């Protein structure tokens with residue numbers, strides 16, 4: 446590097462340039478993470494050259510190019526460049542990126558392949574065609590910028606390819622691989638949990654573990670809250686439907702959600718005692734088996750095995766994942782005899798009639814729900830019971846034709862204040878969907894207050910429940 450790199454005037458400029466280039470480079474994968482398949486049309490519109498290969502390939506999308514321009518303009522302005530300079534710098538960077546893709550396709554490298562150096566050099570160097578003369582950056586400083594940019598961008602591309610886009614194990618067949626799902630695994634699963642994760646979660650570590658727990662202790666009501674949390678009951682509910690097949694008239698579904706079994710001693714035994722005598726046709730588990738959102742899940746799974754043994758459901762037990770769960774739990778739960786619906790549906794047949802149970806992955810925290818996939822096999826007009834951890838996708842579920850929407854997540858507020866109601870519902874849905882039966886258009890819904898408690902294992906003015914639903918044909 447030239448000596449001017451170390452001058453106090455040029456140094457910040459070089460860092461500003463690097464930050465701008467990295468963020469412009471980061472815009473396309475960020476948009477791919479946020480929007481997945483939406484607006485992901487390729488820049489080359491599928492065009493191939495006489496060599497039979499694509500001009501750029503599927504990874505260079507119009508969305509990514511527009512996002513890079515927007516990022517350049519916004520971040521450029523923020524960093525002290527003129528807005529049009531930011532856009533111009535991102536345009537040059539995008540042209541470098543497209544040239545890289547063009548070269549990679551010509552030499553036969555597939556979409557998404559990593560080519561160290563080639564992947565970054567044009568993207569980092571082209572913007573200097575404007576920046577270097579405009580800001581009097583010398584050739585050695587320019588080389589330094591390209592080298593540092595390339596190194597960090599290469600590490601970023603390795604992270605994306607080897608962690609966010611790599612199948613971690615063979616049992617991935619029915620799961621659509623997306624960076625969003627992989628990020629969930631990296632954050633929530635015990636294999637990747639970080640000791641600092643819990644302390645970085647403000648709500649969990651500060652609000653619940655430090656503040657609320659001590660507030661209740663100081664008020665002398667902590668133990669009463671724990672007793673309230675253990676005082677769960679069976680809520681009997683009958684729902685009437687015009688479209689329920691006659692063969693399913695009187696069909697009983699046991700809905701159990703938000704168990705958080707490892708968070709409260711005595712809860713598992715209480716649930717077992719409640720559900721052991723219940724003879725039902727089907728059982729649905731609404732997710733949140735574990736107390737914490739990361740770390741070990743073994744204890745929760747062991748307790749879940751005890752609960753599973755107490756369930757008597759002729760047509761089986763189906764479950765979904767909540768925001769406290771991780772994908773590692775699926776093989777354990779399935780070995781216990783629970784079929785997990787990860788954006789999937791299963792038919793239930795009776796006397797020549799059929800209804801469907803559709804379930805999706807967590808729509809609240811990880812937003813891994815995929816209703817297109819969950820409803821893909823269900824013929825239009827079918828009687829479909831849809832289960833999601835939270836009620837936040839009620840509009841989408843009705844649009845896809847769900848007749849009944851079962852969910853939990855809110856714990857009925859868990860802690861309520863007289864006359865005001867829940868302090869938090871932890872949900873983006875309207876508060877009237879926070880507990881009990883509700884209706885949206887043609888779809889009936891039920892939000893259960895769940896079995897367990899999360900954060901602090903106490904309840905005030907709410908009661909935990911398992912729900913025994915009876916479906917009735919209105920006619």
Ligand SMILES: [Fe+2]
Nearest residue numbers: 703733854899
């Ligand atoms: Fe929960």
